Amino acid sequence: MDEAVSATAGARVPRTERGRRTLRLILDAAAAEFGERGFHEAGISRITQRAGVALGTFYTYFDSKEAVFTALVRDMSMQVRDHVAPRLSGTADAIAAEGAGLEAFIGFARAHKEIYRIIDEAEFVDQASFRTHYQSTVDRIVTRLRRGAARGEVREDIGEVHGWAIVGMNVFLGLRYGVWNEDGAPEEIAGTVNAMLRDGLKP
Amino acid sequence: MDEAVSATAGARVPRTERGRRTLRLILDAAAAEFGERGFHEAGISRITQRAGVALGTFYTYFDSKEAVFTALVRDMSMQVRDHVAPRLSGTADAIAAEGAGLEAFIGFARAHKEIYRIIDEAEFVDQASFRTHYQSTVDRIVTRLRRGAARGEVREDIGEVHGWAIVGMNVFLGLRYGVWNEDGAPEEIAGTVNAMLRDGLKP
DNA sequence: CTGAAACCTGAACCGGGATTCAACTTCGGT
DNA sequence: ACCGAAGTTGAATCCCGGTTCAGGTTTCAG
Numbered sequence: 064m065d066e067a068v069s070a071t072a073g074a075r076v077p078r079t080e081r082g083r084r085t086l087r088l089i090l091d092a093a094a095a096e097f098g099e100r101g102f103h104e105a106g107i108s109r110i111t112q113r114a115g116v117a118l119g120t121f122y123t124y125f126d127s128k129e130a131v132f133t134a135l136v137r138d139m140s141m142q143v144r145d146h147v148a149p150r151l152s153g154t155a156d157a158i159a160a161e162g163a164g165l166e167a168f169i170g171f172a173r174a175h176k177e178i179y180r181i182i183d184e185a186e187f188v189d190q191a192s193f194r195t196h197y198q199s200t201v202d203r204i205v206t207r208l209r210r211g212a213a214r215g216e217v218r219e220d221i222g223e224v225h226g227w228a229i230v231g232m233n234v235f236l237g238l239r240y241g242v243w244n245e246d247g248a249p250e251e252i253a254g255t256v257n258a259m260l261r262d263g264l265k266p
Numbered sequence: 267m268d269e270a271v272s273a274t275a276g277a278r279v280p281r282t283e284r285g286r287r288t289l290r291l292i293l294d295a296a297a298a299e300f301g302e303r304g305f306h307e308a309g310i311s312r313i314t315q316r317a318g319v320a321l322g323t324f325y326t327y328f329d330s331k332e333a334v335f336t337a338l339v340r341d342m343s344m345q346v347r348d349h350v351a352p353r354l355s356g357t358a359d360a361i362a363a364e365g366a367g368l369e370a371f372i373g374f375a376r377a378h379k380e381i382y383r384i385i386d387e388a389e390f391v392d393q394a395s396f397r398t399h400y401q402s403t404v405d406r407i408v409t410r411l412r413r414g415a416a417r418g419e420v421r422e423d424i425g426e427v428h429g430w431a432i433v434g435m436n437v438f439l440g441l442r443y444g445v446w447n448e449d450g451a452p453e454e455i456a457g458t459v460n461a462m463l464r465d466g467l468k469p
Numbered sequence: 470c471t472g473a474a475a476c477c478t479g480a481a482c483c484g485g486g487a488t489t490c491a492a493c494t495t496c497g498g499t
Numbered sequence: 500a501c502c503g504a505a506g507t508t509g510a511a512t513c514c515c516g517g518t519t520c521a522g523g524t525t526t527c528a529g
Contacts, residue, residue, distance in 0.1 A: 078505060079496060085506075101390050103306050107487060117508040119490080128487070158467055180390070187304050187387050194446075197438075208467070217467045224439065224450075224458045225467070231438025232431040235400075239430045243397075247427070255427045263466035264361055264411070264420045264428070281475060282526060288476080310517060320478040322520080331517070 074124050074134055086124050088114040090138070093131045098177020102132060102188045129189060136185045136192040139178055144203075146171045157211020161204070162257030165233050169249040172241025179242055183234070201226035232256065277327050277337055289327050291317040293341075296334045301380020305335060305391045332392060339388045339395040342381055347406075349374045360414020364407070365460035368436050372452040375444025382445055386437070404429035435459065 074090075077083045092113035096105045107128060111118050125131045150167040154160040172178055185193035205226040211217040236256070240247050277293075280286045295316035299308045310331055314321050328334045353370040357363040375381055388396035408429040414420040439459070443450050 081496070082506065103390075106485090119488090119509065120507055122488070123506065184390050187306075187383070187390065212469075215469060218469050220458075221467075222458065224443075224455055225462065227438050227442050228435040228459055228462065231434040231436070233434070234438065235430050235434025236427065240427075252427055255423075255425065256431055259428065259431065259463075259466065261466045261468055263462065263464045264424075265464055266415075266418060266421050284526070285476065309515095322479065322518090323477055325518070326476065 074130070077124070085114075085116060085120065088116060089121060089124060090131070090134070094135055094139075094177060094181070097132065097135060097184075098175075098180050101180050102128075102184050132181075132185070133189050133192055135181050136189060136196065139175075139181050140192075140196040140199075142175070143168070143171060143178070143182075144200075151207070156216040157208055157214070158217060158261050159257065160207060160211070161229060161260060162253045164204075165236065165256055166249045166253035168233050168237050169241045169252060172237040173245055173249075176242045179238055197230060200230055204229050229260075277333070280327070288317075288319060288323065291319060292324060292327060293334070293337070297338055297342075297380060297384070300335065300338060300387075301378075301383050304383050305331075305387050335384075335388070336392050336395050338384050339392060339399065342378075342384050343395075343399040343402075345378070346371070346374060346381070346385075347403075354410070359419040360411055360417070361420060361464050362460065363410060363414070364432060364463060365456045367407075368439065368459055369452045369456035371436050371440050372444045372455060375440040376448055376452075379445045382441055400433060403433055407432050432463075 074086060077086050089110065092110045093105075096110045096113060099105075100109075105128075107121050108118050110131075111121050114120075121131075125134070147164050147167045150163050151160045154163050182193070182196055185196070201223065205221060205223060208217055208221045208225060212219050212221055236252060240249070240252050277289060280289050292313065295313045296308075299313045299316060302308075303312075308331075310324050311321050313334075314324050324334075328337070350367050350370045353366050354363045357366050385396070385399055388399070404426065408424060408426060411420055411424040411428060415422050415424055439455060443452070443455055
């Protein structure tokens with residue numbers, strides 16, 4: 064975890080170098096704690112222990128347990144985007160790009176199994192963050208596909224529904240083949256989905 | 267809510283008529299409470315108030331808060347299946363059947379918005395129930411598609427990956443177009459997905 | 470009718486953990 | 500050097516809700 068501290072809106076901004084260091088410690092500890100135990104089982108005191116700071120220090124930087132969580136959702140959201148984005152360019156066409164996106168996402172999920180315990184648990188802890196994350200993900204997908212349509216690579220009638228369908232696929236495949244069990248190579252899974260996305264399921 | 271009480275394994279089985287009535291009251295109250303507030307915000311005392319019984323009565327039927335929740339997940343899971351299954355037959359082919367399944371699911375989600383606060387929150391409260399539900403859903407989809415493949419209606423290489431992809435699509439579309447916002451007719455959404463499933467996204 | 474099992478009641482218990490705060494230490498600019 | 504701001508500390512406070520239980524009521528088989 065080496066997110067830019069600037070990314071963590073909602074946190075009180077440290078004025079000194081020491082403060083920045085401490086905030087980073089707390090943030091990383093929180094990601095680990097929430098990732099392992101989920102929001103409700105996680106404890107502020109456990110977070111501060113992990114971080115190696117006193118309990119009260121936490122409240123120098125965050126107003127509440129919910130506040131760190133929100134900051135983390137935002138951060139993870141950006142991490143996913145930044146990890147997937149570069150893998151999209153250099154693909155043959157818009158459909159191949161979505162396949163590459165899925166492959167990158169599964170890889171990310173394997174390396175950051177805490178992602179579901181943070182972003183997805185937000186559905187039940189901090190709906191606003193959850194919706195924002197997925198809506199913007201959908202927006203990016205739809206934009207990419209429409210550009211592909213303009214280039215004649217995909218059908219013309221791309222809409223939000225396609226975006227939500229693809230996000231849903233990716234999320235569940237990431238959970239099943241990234242977090243729960245690492246059977247199957249990401250490339251193969253992405254390949255299967257790619258074929259389905261390109262030609263459909265008909266024989 | 268009028269689930270068969272027999273469906274609720276995990277609950278202590280009532281011996282008298284009065285007992286069966288009370289258990290049903292608690293179960294329905296719990297579904298409403300969990301549906302509105304989510305697992306952690308829900309309260310046993312609030313459930314018993316809704317049900318119109320004393321606090322202690324709850325523990326005549328369930329060992330813990332988790333226990334009712336598990337019973338409810340199982341019950342909702344069966345309700346979804348029973349609502350979707352009949353809509354699958356009478357469709358033109360295996361691909362059309364999946365479209366019909368999605369349409370039925372969105373309808374169910376609109377009528378039972380508590381579904382995500384129960385089945386999906388189980389990912390963070392009772393993983394075993396969550397996995398069982400989705401694995402069996404995937405199994406059903408894969409079985410259907412393979413039968414379709416045998417009839418020459420879909421491609422031969424159907425595997426688990428296709429099943430998880432379809433479930434993921436359905437879950438996210440149900441959340442977006444069933445629970446969050448009812449814009450768009452289920453038939454249209456299902457139609458869009460159907461076209462995608464049949465022919466893919468290529469022009 | 471009757472007595473034992475089944476059921477119901479709700480006040481009291483209890484543990485856990487989020488949040489506060491007043492005293493103390495370190496930092497950084499002058 | 501010095502001082503105000505920034506940061507740190509952890510014991511104490513506070514609240515909340517899940518669970519227990521001893522005593523009462525209802526049911527129903529015989």
